[in-house]
Amino acid sequence: MLNRRHLLGLAAGGLAAPSLALAQGAWPNRSIRLVAQFPPGGLVDTVARLLAPMMSQTLGQTVVVENRAGAGGVIGTDFVAKQPADGYTLLMSHASVHVFAAATMPTLPFHPTNDFTHMLHLVEAPNVILVRGNSPFQTLEQLIAAARRQPVRYGSSGIGSAPHLLGAMLSGEARVPNFEHVPYRGSAPAMQDLLSNNIESMIDPITTNVKQMHEGTLRALAVSTPERLAAFPNVPTFAELGFPKLTSAQWLGLSGPKNMPPAIVERLKAVVPPMLRRPDLLARLTDLQTLPREPSPMGEDFVKLINEQIGDWTAVARQFDIVVS
Structure with a gap:
């Protein structure tokens, strides 16, 4: 209205x-x-x-x-x-x-x-944290648990980008120093490395990833909206997973x-x-x-x-x- x-x-x-x-x-x-x-x-x-x-x-x-x-x-x-x-x-x-x-x-x-x-x-x-559709990580909790045992990488569009800062916040809030940032010159090369299994995850705006999320090529583990998206009702928000500071767009x-x-x-x-x-x-x-x-x-x-x-x-x-x- x-x-x-x-x-x-x-x-x-x-x-x-x-x-x-x-x-x-x-x-x-x-x-x-x-x-x-x-x-x-x-x-x-x-x-x-x-x-x-x-x-x-x-x-x-x-x-x-x-x-x-x-x-x-x-x-x-x-x-x-x-x-x-x-x-x-x-x-x-x-x-x-x-x-x-x-x-x-x-x-x-x-x-x-x-x-x-x-x-x-x-x-x-909004931003989403993404893994490949065939990734062993089905949930954000599983990704965080893995990062407590060994290094797990997340790609972003560059140093100082919104995805970089969100990843740093997630690492700090979850207390997982092994959640390692890998910066790229834009989202496209980061996505290439994610799909090629060179990195385990990526944080990115949802806009250019919607199609692959629907197709199952990508799986979103969490979204930075206050409430779940109607188009992706099975994707939880960061807030409901215990990270309310990661609510942003x-x-x-x-x-x-x-x-x-x-x-x-x-x-x-x-x-x-x-x-x-x-x-x-x-x-x-x-x-x-x-x-x-x-x-x-x-x-x-x-x-x-x-x-x-x-x-x-x-x-x-x-x-x-x-x-x-």
């Missing part, structure tokens, strides 16, 4: 959009680039390419997804931070950069909140360079959220188990969420001495 803010936003989008566009020189009057700071095929790219055609249709100009990958998303994010704040360069902002990189990297070429106009929290994806947002014109910001805040509730897009997001939060933080509320998460995960990074140099 839409709350009062959303109803007002929808009304504003329908009634005020023409005057807002006029105030900004008929924005948009040319194509818009939507920067995805990770390679094609991943979570950010997938959601960006689902959203871009709908934005094009609504705004009346082509929205082009542009992949600018590198340095764990920092390169593409920094690129957007340094662009003109005219509404023609937007960013699929991601918690992995604005929260986890901020928590683990001593220096960034940008400030995670002050150098951006953070407009909308779009969707969030990785969000995607819509952001731009700092000091974007308020009229453009308000128009995007009005027209984009209804796209996420269109039956065709919502069905696809449901298939990916990557959904909007209700209510979804906007503007200052979104910035407040980012700052709170930076504080929380900085404390975790310091606790486990996780630093990305």
Whole structure:
């Protein structure tokens, strides 16, 4: 159910959009680039390419997804931070950069909140701990028990990533120092090694693993949602297994360079959220188990969420001495 803010936003989008566009020189009057700071095929790219055609249709100009990958998303994010704040360069902002990189990297070429106009929290994806479908580990308890006897490895998309920090928390909470982290340059090579039996487990956002989980190629031992997922009712949450601190999700947002014109910001805040509730897009997001939060933080509320998460995960990074140099 839409709350009062959303109803007002929808009304504003329908009634005020023409005057807002006029105030900004008929924005948009040319194509818009939507920067995805990770390679094609991943979570950010997938959601960006689902959203871009709908934005094009609504705004009346082509929205082009542009992949600018590198340095764990920092390169593409920094690129957007340094662009003109005219509404023609937007960013699929991601918690992995604005929260986890901020928590683990001593220096960034940008400030995670002050150098951006953070407009909308779009969707969030829970994390899962995965093993191969033919793994001897049927439960998280069995994996932890094995790690008490001998080293058991978990792969992640890189040092300082959300999966890395979740694995460190699991190791600390379960008191299993033999749960060893193996970092990779992205999720794809980690998954290759998992399926090749070079590592025993992997922690990753659920989005790009749903198909293999349904097929049985992968088995999820736990999910980081507060409650079990309806699509995977047999997968317990970390919380119900005794690890409530591992309840988290990785969000995607819509952001731009700092000091974007308020009229453009308000128009995007009005027209984009209804796209996420269109039956065709919502069905696809449901298939990916990557959904909007209700209510979804906007503007200052979104910035407040980012700052709170930076504080929380900085404390975790310091606790486990996780630093990305």
